[in-house]
Structures are given as C-alpha cells and as structure tokens.
Amino acid sequence: MSVLTVSGLNVSAGGAQLVKDVSFKIDKGERVGLIGESGSGKTVTASAVMGLLSEELSASGSIRLDNRELVGMPERELSRLRGRDMSMVFQEPMTALNPTMQVGKQVAEVMRLHRTQPDRHSARTAAVDLLDRVRLPDPQRASKSYPHQLSGGQRQRVMLAMALANNPSLLICDEPTTALDVTVQAQILELILAGTRESALLFITHDLAVVATVCERVLVMYNGEVVESGLVRDVFTAPEHRYTKQLLASSDLESTDPDGRLWTVSHD
Numbered sequence: 614m615s616v617l618t619v620s621g622l623n624v625s626a627g628g629a630q631l632v633k634d635v636s637f638k639i640d641k642g643e644r645v646g647l648i649g650e651s652g653s654g655k656t657v658t659a660s661a662v663m664g665l666l667s668e669e670l671s672a673s674g675s676i677r678l679d680n681r682e683l684v685g686m687p688e689r690e691l692s693r694l695r696g697r698d699m700s701m702v703f704q705e706p707m708t709a710l711n712p713t714m715q716v717g718k719q720v721a722e723v724m725r726l727h728r729t730q731p732d733r734h735s736a737r738t739a740a741v742d743l744l745d746r747v748r749l750p751d752p753q754r755a756s757k758s759y760p761h762q763l764s765g766g767q768r769q770r771v772m773l774a775m776a777l778a779n780n781p782s783l784l785i786c787d788e789p790t791t792a793l794d795v796t797v798q799a800q801i802l803e804l805i806l807a808g809t810r811e812s813a814l815l816f817i818t819h820d821l822a823v824v825a826t827v828c829e830r831v832l833v834m835y836n837g838e839v840v841e842s843g844l845v846r847d848v849f850t851a852p853e854h855r856y857t858k859q860l861l862a863s864s865d866l867e868s869t870d871p872d873g874r875l876w877t878v879s880h881d
C-alpha cells in the first residue's frame with residue numbers, strides 16, 4: 614500500500630486553476646522528486662497535501678495518507694497529522710521557527726504535542742539526541758540557542774530535526790537546500806536521505822542534479838499539470854515531453870559520466 618496517493622487533485626483560486634488533475638503515488642521508502650519551472654504549481658501541490666493551502670485556494674480530488682482521506686478533513690484532525698504522520702521542510706527555516714523560543718525547546722514541543730515524548734524532561738533529552746542526529750555541533754549547548762544565533766545551515770538542521778522528530782510516514786521538502794552553500798547542501802541532503810529510509814519523500818527542487826542524487830522517481834510539472842513522470846534515469850536520459858527536454862537542456866546536468874556511460878542514480 615502506498616503511503617501517499619494523490620488522485621485527480623485540482624486546486625483553484627477563484628476562477629483560476631493552479632493545479633490540474635494531478636495524480637501520483639509514493640510508497641514507503643520511496644523518494645520522488647517534483648520539478649518544474651517557477652509558478653508551475655509545485656508548492657501549491659505540496660501545500661494541498663499538508664492541508665496548508667491559504668484560505669482563498671480550494672482543493673478537490675483525493676489525497677490519501679496511510680489510507681486516510683485528507684481532502685475535506687477538518688483542520689483539527691489535520692493538525693494532529695501534521696508533525697506526526699507528515700512533515701514539511703521549507704527553503705527558509707527562519708519563517709517556520711519561532712524566533713523567541715530556544716531551538717531545543719521547539720524540537721521538544723513537537724514531540725510533546727504529539728505525545729511521542731509526553732513528559733518535559735524526556736522530550737528535552739530526546740530533542741538533544743535529535744539535534745545530535747542532524748549533526749548540529751555541540752547539541753547540548755546549541756539546544757539553548759535562539760534561531761537567529763544559528764547559521765542558515767544550522768537552522769535547516771533544526772527544521773529537519775523537528776520534521777523527523779516523530780518519524781513521519783511522509784516528509785515533504787520544498788527547496789530545502791537552495792539557500793545553502795554547496796558543502797552544507799550535500800550534508801543536509803545526506804541527512805534527509807538517512808532520515809527517510811522508512812518513509813515516503815516528496816522532494817521539490819529546481820536543481821536536477823539534486824533530484825538525480827536523492828530520488829528514484831520524478832514528476833515534471835508544467836502549468837499546473839504533471840506532464841511527465843517516471844524513473845529518474847529514464848526521464849533524464851530520454852525525456853518525452855517537450856518541456857522536460859527544455860528543462861534538461863537548460864540544466865548543467867551531465868547525462869553521461871566521464872566514461873561515457875549513462876548515468877545512474879546510486880543510493881546508500
């Protein structure tokens with residue numbers, strides 16, 4: 614059974630349809646990339662899955678997470694699933710973190726809220742363990758920092774710790790490494806891979822090399838529709854849709870390795 618099954622998803626704003634008849638599935642342990650030009654509907658699709666669409670947008674169709682229908686689910690129930698069964702990591706962690714709360718406390722809160730660590734003391738200890746797992750240097754001390762005292766890469770580690778705190782079935786990453794320098798980007802990608810071996814991952818990025826590193830399958834969005842999907846190695850080496858061809862042509866992704874072999878995705 615798939616962790617996430619999206620079928621016939623439509624999202625509209627007044628008369629405008631922003632997402633049109635989008636369908637895809639992600640199985641347990643599967644990593645799926647979502648690519649497409651700016652404004653093609655990637656973030657709107659992800660927000661619909663998380664139940665985080667702004668008020669003026671409305672979704673129809675079906676989104677099933679672990680066999681529960683999310684479209685039409687009351688906000689109270691959705692908020693119980695967010696942070697426990699599904700989490701999202703955004704490009705700019707500063708907007709998602711509380712600037713007035715120590716980061717260790719914020720990680721602990723996610724676990725207390727969903728009762729995976731009900732008492733304050735065990736939640737704080739588990740939070741420091743998690744911050745260590747995402748390789749935040751000196752996690753005990755860092756847990757007492759406020760977000761503005763950390764670097765962008767460190768803040769993204771905190772976000773990731775919060776997103777993974779309750780072992781969600783689904784993790785959505787929306788350009789999580791775009792704002793980071795290349796070395797930190799690689800470290801964060803590794804952490805995402807390590808943290809999602811047992812869950813489903815939807816990874817939004819405009820960086821095709823990142824998709825090639827992280828994902829097995831890819832969905833290509835154009836103008837609100839998924840115009841092409843398949844295994845990364847198939848789509849990237851033999852794209853069918855005109856738009857995918859353009860996207861690949863304008864990227865600096867090499868489709869062959871230095872020995873001239875078709876490049877493949879390696880995991881582990």
Ligand SMILES: Nc1ncnc2c1ncn2[C@@H]1O[C@H](COP(=O)(O)OP(=O)(O)OP(=O)(O)O)[C@@H](O)[C@H]1O
Nearest residue numbers: 626631650651652653654655656657658667669670
């Ligand atoms: N609240 C809203 N009201 C009206 N239109 C919106 C709203 N949110 C997004 N849109 C529109 O929906 C379309 C898809 O936006 P979306 O943010 O999903 O694109 P994207 O593919 O994620 O782009 P990017 O790569 O720039 O993040 C855009 O045309 C955008 O202007």
